[in-house]
Amino acid sequence: MLTKAIADIQYSDIIEFIARNERENWVLDYKGSISGGFAKTACAFANTYGGTIIFGVTDKDGYPDPASKGIPFQNGLSEQVTRTIVDNIMPPLIPQVQVCQQDGLAFVVARIPEAVSDRPYVVGGNKVYVRTGDINTPDDMADLDRIAWLESGRARAREFRKRILGAMKDRCDNVQASNMGEGVPFGLLSISIGPVYPHSPLMTDKQVFDLPSQIRVNSFGWSFPPTSGHLRSVQNGVQMSEYHQRRTDFNCLEVNKFGYIYFRQTIGEQKMESVIGGQERVTSRYIEVHRIVAFADILLHSWLKMIAATPFRGTARLTIQLDNVLGVRVQPYYNRGHFDYADTPVSVDTQLIWMAELTGPEIEDSAVRFDKVLRLAEEICFSLGFPNEAAYIERQLKKESGSRPTAA
Incomplete structure (x- = not known):
């Protein structure tokens, strides 16, 4: 109710x-x-x-x-x-x-x-x-x-939020550097969500340590949080990370007792072809719009499970950041799974950031929540060179999204 x-x-x-x-x-x-x-x-x-x-x-x-x-x-x-x-x-x-x-x-x-x-x-x-x-x-x-x-006009809370997210990002940076070396891999996706005005812990250390298994969701054919990876306790929360060197695939997740989730995932892909001598060379670097939208929706769905057992009913902010994508081809939402990139756009941005805020009533209303995800998906597609995908995105999200409207 x-x-x-x-x-x-x-x-x-x-x-x-x-x-x-x-x-x-x-x-x-x-x-x-x-x-x-x-x-x-x-x-x-x-x-x-x-x-x-x-x-x-x-x-x-x-x-x-x-x-x-x-x-x-x-x-x-x-x-x-x-x-x-x-x-x-x-x-x-x-x-x-x-x-x-x-x-x-x-x-x-x-x-x-x-x-x-x-x-x-x-x-x-x-x-x-x-x-x-x-x-x-x-x-x-x-x-x-x-x-x-x-x-203070919530200024202290905003500064506190900045410190919380800054610490989560720094820890993820450190783990990433220890696995992949310095520098930013192409197509690096970072997503965070949590209270706009934090002031008190929403759970105990013990409760936050058990969170990764309790907030798991299955959507878009994926399970989140990842079921493997090293789990460690950190200040105010827990972190888990995973790195596959052969695929240069890295992800890092942190959740904390103030109601925040921070997630990072490499989504850059490379198309390879064989050359003389049995070697391979990169013929194209690309990212898939679908993966950005899917991860954002999955993270929101997982966060909803996290805060359901807490007193938080305030305003939350979802932030999506895509780094090192200059010159990278972008696969449209409707073309996922196909590999003809000759006519797809090439990103002219080095970094892109998208944000959405949800008030307490919006968080609790599945129809409003879905509309927020849809608007965000359309904005992402527009930013990456696909201004006319709104109808297709809506159809696909209604099939796959964890935030799709539910019956009253």
């Missing part, structure tokens, strides 16, 4: 969710009625990871009462929730609200977005709340350090 598009949530979904007996946490809160101080809960969610409030569910020690059936339905419930939040919180905070009714009763679901403003959300003009994850004090007044963090 928490991962469903809010407009699709039904009364029966809430009943089923109550039966699962999920305790209140960083991103979930139950309210027996639409009254009292729920504005501070909305404020705390916005200043932390975002979250969901379900009205009409009473709780005991944070667990939902299985007898909860909602509150009496009346017109204007959605407006009542929205107005309370808008009237009491600054800067203006607009929730997503869904009223789920049946037989005169209703549950009201309010999704609160993670803050992206330049100052923290405040209740009553001067009270700053954050979500703690502590069942006794789930919404707590922020201390001075946390207020300073929030008031």
Whole structure:
């Protein structure tokens, strides 16, 4: 239910969710009625990871009462929730609200977005709340350090993200150099995804060490993360890498407890021909557009499995970087598996970077998520010299993508 598009949530979904007996946490809160101080809960969610409030569910020690059936339905419930939040919180905070009714009763679901403003959300003009994850004090007044963090306009979080990803990249650089020597191999693909505004670990060291086997996905005919390779613990996470010298094939994966995945893979291929003396020579160097799109989609799908068990419901950024591709031929998406490259474009870029951001609601909505992947795939193809592949890409992604829309 928490991962469903809010407009699709039904009364029966809430009943089923109550039966699962999920305790209140960083991103979930139950309210027996639409009254009292729920504005501070909305404020705390916005200043932390975002979250969901379900009205009409009473709780005991944070667990939902299985007898909860909602509150009496009346017109204007959605407006009542929205107005309370808008009237009491600054800067203006607009929730997503869904009223789920049946037989005169209703549950009201309010999704609160993670803050992206330049100052923290405040209740009553001067009270700053954050979500703690502590069942006794789930919404707590922020201390001075946390207020300073929030008031920094997320600049500290952005700097923290830069340091996290920089360290992941540096470690991958070191492993790559130890296997392949200095220099950048042609057609080097690097992809990262994680929170735009990190501030706290989302899991323990033990949990992150077990992640590679738990986030495995099968899509596009591949299994990810790779099933072989050396696994090692590193600062804040784990790394695994693999190198096949004969194929000059290298990959490196790192996941960490702040909710990031960093992956690098050589995707450059060479077409060879035999020459006199039994030797071979390179006749063409090429990359396949399909592999870039596939790896990006697979990484997103794997990351979704990783964050599903964490409190994170905020905004994430997916970054794709392709290095050392100047003069390399590009195989179009529709032509994969064929080897006539005479008329295919030659890259005129040394490096290409593509980015996409997904908010919490977009991450949870499979249709929106698929559209993001599709738009990104079209942008990649356009950048590499194929501006007219949109229809074909959409058909192929619907067959192969791990992010394709699912039935409600």
